[in-house]
Amino acid sequence: MSQYTAPLDDIRFILDDVLDAQSQFARLGYADASPDVVDAVLEEAARFTGSVLAPLNAVGDQQGCRHDPATGDVATPEGFKAAYGQFVEGGWPGLTADPQHGGQGLPHLVGLSVSEMINAANLAWGNFPLLSHGAVEALIQHGEDWQRDVFLPPLVEGRWTGTMCLTEPHCGTDLGLLRTRAEPADDGSYAITGTKIFITAGEHDFTDNIVHLVLAKLPDAPPGAKGISLFATPKFKVARDGSVGERNAVRCGSIEHKMGIKGSATCVMNFDGAQGWLVGEQHGGLKAMFTMMNSARLGVGLQGLGLSERAWQNALRYSRERLQSRALTGPKFPDKPADPIIVHPDVRRMLLSVKALTEGSRMLAMHAGSLLEEAAHASDPAERERAETLVGFLTPISKACQTEWGIENTYNALQCFGGHGYIAEHGMEQLARDARITTLYEGTTGIQAMDLIGRKTAYSQGAGLKLLLADVETFCAAHADDPELAANVAALRARCVEWTALTTEILQASAADPDELGAAAHDYLFYSGYVVLGYWWLRASVAARASARPAAFKDAKRETARFYFARILPRTLAHAAAIRGGAGSLMDLDADSFGA
Amino acid sequence: MSQYTAPLDDIRFILDDVLDAQSQFARLGYADASPDVVDAVLEEAARFTGSVLAPLNAVGDQQGCRHDPATGDVATPEGFKAAYGQFVEGGWPGLTADPQHGGQGLPHLVGLSVSEMINAANLAWGNFPLLSHGAVEALIQHGEDWQRDVFLPPLVEGRWTGTMCLTEPHCGTDLGLLRTRAEPADDGSYAITGTKIFITAGEHDFTDNIVHLVLAKLPDAPPGAKGISLFATPKFKVARDGSVGERNAVRCGSIEHKMGIKGSATCVMNFDGAQGWLVGEQHGGLKAMFTMMNSARLGVGLQGLGLSERAWQNALRYSRERLQSRALTGPKFPDKPADPIIVHPDVRRMLLSVKALTEGSRMLAMHAGSLLEEAAHASDPAERERAETLVGFLTPISKACQTEWGIENTYNALQCFGGHGYIAEHGMEQLARDARITTLYEGTTGIQAMDLIGRKTAYSQGAGLKLLLADVETFCAAHADDPELAANVAALRARCVEWTALTTEILQASAADPDELGAAAHDYLFYSGYVVLGYWWLRASVAARASARPAAFKDAKRETARFYFARILPRTLAHAAAIRGGAGSLMDLDADSFGA
Structure with a gap:
């Protein structure tokens, strides 16, 4: 295990x-x-x-x-x-x-x-x-006042849990397609009817009640995503006075058999005229949904980070224990039958990749968290807006990169175990299976990529990118002459210049051909993620130097930063080239010819 | 499914x-x-x-x-x-x-x-x-004549099956550590005693007999890998006259619970003085083992290819059927509630990646197969040697790249399904789990990488690389002025020049520091793989143009080649930079500091 x-x-x-x-x-x-x-x-x-x-x-x-x-x-x-x-x-x-x-x-x-x-x-x-x-x-x-009074205390205290009911069998990313209906009832509530799938924790035995936040359409709803409303639909009916009544007409029809996270109940939820309460405005469900989704996206990013950390710890332990072959430079432990595999350069390549991407993800995630705090509580409204723009820009990067790196990290950590990594008892394969969901739910990596280049860049004329680059440049200017950091500061600055250039190129090309946005999205997201991580690894180097922590800890930080710049950041070269490959290399092939 | x-x-x-x-x-x-x-x-x-x-x-x-x-x-x-x-x-x-x-x-x-x-x-x-x-x-x-007479017909006809018994609990890659013993018996056979793990098809109900080819050490064996001998050790004893006798003292102690390939029996095999027959020379087992291993490595490469193909077919089908959102350039199927997801650039990016790496792998694998044929049957001994050198060079590339791409392809194909890819009933997650073994068994990717840069390059002064580059250059020279291909021919030639330069740099650096070989190995292998695939995609373009096949098929080949050069081949940029990152960025960190 x-x-x-x-x-x-x-x-x-x-x-x-x-x-x-x-x-x-x-x-x-x-x-x-x-x-x-x-x-x-x-x-x-x-x-x-x-x-x-x-x-x-x-x-x-x-x-x-x-x-x-x-x-x-x-x-x-x-x-x-x-x-x-x-x-x-x-x-x-x-x-x-x-x-x-x-x-x-x-x-x-x-x-x-x-x-x-x-x-x-x-x-x-x-x-x-x-x-x-x-x-x-x-x-x-x-929510309305009574809804806050009634629903928040049990949710906050954990006596009840909540769900997000968005997806339907024919409708995942494209919420405009949803069919679940809400009919007004005489008492101001609504009767919700429809089938939702992939509902995490839709049913369980932890708590007395479960509050489903359900997207549905009112009878007079305009078509598409603009016609969606949000309803609080508890498992047991809840009245305006907070009293809990009879079982509501919502029921778990089945649970999915999945690749991993098998202990998590992924439910098909059938609503059959269930009593729901409108949350927010009629047809305003999408806005409310985004509130939940941003929180959930950063949360899923933390899932990638958590799995990476556990993968890291076990790969490191095993690589120190497992004796196999001698170091290329001669035996390091001549008294043992073989050297521990951590002496082999390729094992170190895997370990350092995991370490650099895990600890880098942690800085990225915690920076996003500190920005959320600013956005919520800074006294200056301009500061709040600045933080909100910045965290909005970083959210798709954080979600997509931390989860894709989670898959890479659990891959590399398992690989350190050789064939033993494939065997259930070591527990590494569970981490890899569990990680696989994180790039799918709460918006696939492709959706995050479109969010970044579309809503968070094109739509706002690159406001988030500009704010971030200003911070990075402030840091770079302060450390440009630092003998230990100068080369990597220069490398980071060059990437920032290229990042801006790529952004301009993509936006210009997309004015003539909207497919250019989609064609660049994935590689633009990862280009962004690697530059951001470079920034954090430089900041970690500086922080380590000034820190009072043990020398071994500080050395590891600075050597990992060095590894990152030597062996991970160059991935931006491939992403930049792919972006410049343009939409034609994706779109010119006729859909019918794909399989011919 | x-x-x-x-x-x-x-x-x-x-x-x-x-x-x-x-x-x-x-x-x-x-x-x-x-x-x-x-x-x-x-x-x-x-x-x-x-x-x-x-x-x-x-x-x-x-x-x-x-x-x-x-x-x-x-x-x-x-x-x-x-x-x-x-x-x-x-x-x-x-x-x-x-x-x-x-x-x-x-x-x-x-x-x-x-x-x-x-x-x-x-x-x-x-x-x-x-x-x-x-x-x-x-x-x-x-084998000896009687061994061929007795064992080959039932193995060839499939009445019996064979196994390779190498691995022991403490001994995977480093066969020098093995402990299984072989004691000479009076009748010229040997008594084999020891425990072998990860034995594929070590026990099953398909056939009457199973012939285990077991690595073990004779009492007078020199230490390390040079003291290993190979023994044919059947489940039911087989005498020199071919008669099948009583049950041999070999038994399956348990089977492993694995991430995937669950229908395949991965056995712990206990040999308890089992009767075995020496195959080849005493202490010459490693040579015999390599005979088996090369065949097995190309075979595992074909596993990566097979899974990629199945992943591709299903991802393509689903991407044509699944309706979700509209094309960025406006509805393509206005009569349907949404467009099929194959209209979205990022879905096409994933599909074309799978197609390019799958069909490219097929060319790589089949080229290796044709070389095996030359090596075995060409009338000119020089031609046989040439083919053997070339297929020896390509074997680690074929095994490692086709299996790593198998993992990437099953990843991308699953990703095309969104959340549905994570659900067992669609069958995509099984492909991803099954694929995960292929980069581990028959030598991990790291072992293939060391085989390529070490035995197949450094040890032979780059003989295999030179032969391959000569073939590539012959092709490039013939098509350098072809208006359709010229740009990609030039790109491929530039990569070949860089490939030679990287090889020289690595070998020179490793003369001073052997760790430089190991530090470069992984990225060198993938650099090599992507260049080789570029060569095959150009050859596919040329072949498609001249082919009598349907226009849709030919268009798809040429557009996929274009995609490959625009969006996959640039990965060599990152690999080259990582190689030039040198061993220091991996080795300078003290092993104790890793976890500090």
């Missing part, structure tokens, strides 16, 4: 040395988030995830969830429900929620680090509480 | 238009391999694999093999044994074997195409007969 210990040292390094999070906490009014409190929370999260959730990871994979067709009930794997009980008891569901709704009001950066640990310890389990956050956000921003 | 139809059109295109295989068959004395015969064999293989093996693919995944701890027996999934009966009845096991041993004497290129079909139809099933080929080769080249 794969092991897991929360990477507290690296989280602390990023919080304290890279991001100087305490200054932000103080500035944004988190009086309670003292270093001691933050540290105690992280320590306790490490204990809970390591000792309670991590051992259940293989159990969940082996047992899966079980659906009872007679009742529609879903039984979760052994130990999952009890672990959730401890989770609620520990106050974890409301860690970052507003105290007025029953939360503990800690900064988002702390909650994000706890999420990473949960994902690493047990991704499938983590999916049950995950979407409550989106539901809470949607209700806070779009 | 995923579907599969053998790609006869593309196989015929490569045989006839790209490789002009009929000329080779005639030249090398395959009088019977007329176009009609070859075509009939391929058609029948398509029928058998499509109608018998393909439908059992999901069955094998769901049921897996079952091991009986009381008897050591292994029961294969429902239908597997009956399918094997049909396979033997059809004469497929000995398709390319020498008629003197009971084979049909068809060219290797035909056998290779049949293997591709078997792998695509049902990889797990294909693993049962797979290793018989290596056993046959080892016995032909290294």
Whole structure:
């Protein structure tokens, strides 16, 4: 089985040395988030995830969830429900929620680090509480007062969980196609009828109630995505006074058999005139949905990070233990029958790739988290807007890159195990199977790529990119003459110049041919991701140099930064060339000829 | 469930238009391999694999093999044994074997195409007969006369199967560590004692006997890999006169629970003084093993190809059927509720990547197959040596690239399905899980990379590379002024110049620091693979232009070549830069600091 210990040292390094999070906490009014409190929370999260959730990871994979067709009930794997009980008891569901709704009001950066640990310890389990956050956000921003009063406390405290019900069998990315109907009832509620699929945690045995946030169309809805409304549709009916009534007409029809995250219930949900309450404006569901989706996208990015971290820890351990062949430069451990495989350059190439992309992802994710905080709480409205633009730009990069790197990292970590990596008992193959969902749900990588080049770049004339590049240039200017960093600062600056040039080229080409946007999207996203990570690895080098942490830790940071610039950042060369390959190389082939 | 139809059109295109295989068959004395015969064999293989093996693919995944701890027996999934009966009845096991041993004497290129079909139809099933080929080769080249007489006919006819027993729990890549012992007995046989793991088809219910080719050490063996001998150790004892006796002291102790290829029995084999016969010279086992291994490596490369082809067919079908969103340039099918996703540039990027790497792999694999034929049957010894050097150089490229691309292709094909790709019923996730073994067994990708830069390049002063580059240059010179091809010919030539330069740089650097070989190995292998594929895609363009096949087929070939040069070949930029990153960026970090 794969092991897991929360990477507290690296989280602390990023919080304290890279991001100087305490200054932000103080500035944004988190009086309670003292270093001691933050540290105690992280320590306790490490204990809970390591000792309670991590051992259940293989159990969940082996047992899966079980659906009872007679009742529609879903039984979760052994130990999952009890672990959730401890989770609620520990106050974890409301860690970052507003105290007025029953939360503990800690900064988002702390909650994000706890999420990473949960994902690493047990991704499938983590999916049950995950979407409550989106539901809470949607209700806070779009719900009526009574809805907030009634739904928020149990969701925040974890007594109930939430879901996002978007997808239908014929309708995934293209929400305009959805068929679920909402008919107004006399009491101001709506009768929801339709079938939703791929509903994470749609049914389970953790809590007394489940609040489904369902996209549906009103009878007078305009066609397409503009005709969608959002409805809070609980498993047990909830009245305006908060009283919980009879079972609602919503039922889990079946659960999916999946490649991984087998302990997570992925449900077909049948709504058969279920009572739902309109959240937000009529036909305004898409806006409310985006509120949930942005939160969920950053959340899925953290899933990629969590799996990467667990993959890293196990690959490193195995590469130190497994004895096989001698170093090319002669025996390193002549007293042993062979050297540990960590002496071999190609094993190090894999390990350092995992380390660079994992710890880099952590900086990227935590930076996005700190921007969310600014966007929500900065006193200056201009600062809030700036942070919101920046985090909007970084969200598709964070989601897509962290999940694609999660797949690469679990691949490389498994590969370090050789044939043993393919065997279930080592647990590496579960990580690879679990990781495979993360580039699909909450918008595939292709959707993230279109979001970045379209809505977040073309639509806003590159506002997010400009803000980011200004930050990068400020950093580069400050370190351009630093003898240790100068070469990599120059390399990063050159990439930034090219990034701007590529952006201009794509936008110009797309004016004549809209397919140019789509043709460039994927490679533009990864070009962006590698440049952003280069920036963070330089910042990590600088932070490590100034840090009071042990020399071994600091050396590792600086050598990993060196590795990143020597062996990962050059991937931008291929992405830039592919972008310049243009749309013709994709679009000119007639669709009928593809298979001829 | 995923579907599969053998790609006869593309196989015929490569045989006839790209490789002009009929000329080779005639030249090398395959009088019977007329176009009609070859075509009939391929058609029948398509029928058998499509109608018998393909439908059992999901069955094998769901049921897996079952091991009986009381008897050591292994029961294969429902239908597997009956399918094997049909396979033997059809004469497929000995398709390319020498008629003197009971084979049909068809060219290797035909056998290779049949293997591709078997792998695509049902990889797990294909693993049962797979290793018989290596056993046959080892016995032909290294066995005594009586061993050939006794073992070859049943192996060639498929009445028995063969295995390769190399790996032990503590000993995978580093065979010098092995502990299995062989004690001489009075009758000239040896008593084999030890435990072997990861033995593909080590036990099953297909045949009456199984011949294990076991690596073990004689009592007077010198230490390390030079002290290994090879022994034919059948499940039921076989005497020199061919009579089959009692059960031998070899038994399957358990089978592994794996990520994929669940229908294939991966066995722990316990030898407890089992009677074995020395094959080849004492302490000469490694040489005999390499005979088996080269055949097995090209065979595993074909597994990557087969899975890629099946992934491709299903991704293409789904991308034409699935309606979601409108084309960026406006509705293409205004009468439908949305356009099929094949109109979206990013879906086309994924599809064309799969197509380019799959059909490119097929050319690479079939070229290697034609070289094997030359190496075995060319009348001129110099030609045989030339072919052997070239196929030796191409073997690690073929194995590693075709399997890594198999992983990429099954990834991209699954991704085209969105969330549905993650659900078992579509069958795409099985392909991804099955593909994951191929970069591990028969030498990981890292081992192939070291074989290429070490034994096949440094050790031979680049003999294989020089031969290949001469062929590529002959082609380029002939097409340098072709208006349609000139730009890509120039691009390919530039890569060849760089390839030579990189080779020189690596070998020079490694003279001072042997780690430079290992540090460059992976990126050098992929640099090589992408250049080789560029060569084949240009040859495909030329062949398509001259071909009498339908215009749609020819257009697709030429557009795919264009895509390859615009969007895949640029990956060499990143690999070249990574190679030039040098060993320091991998090796300077102290092993203890990795996890600090």
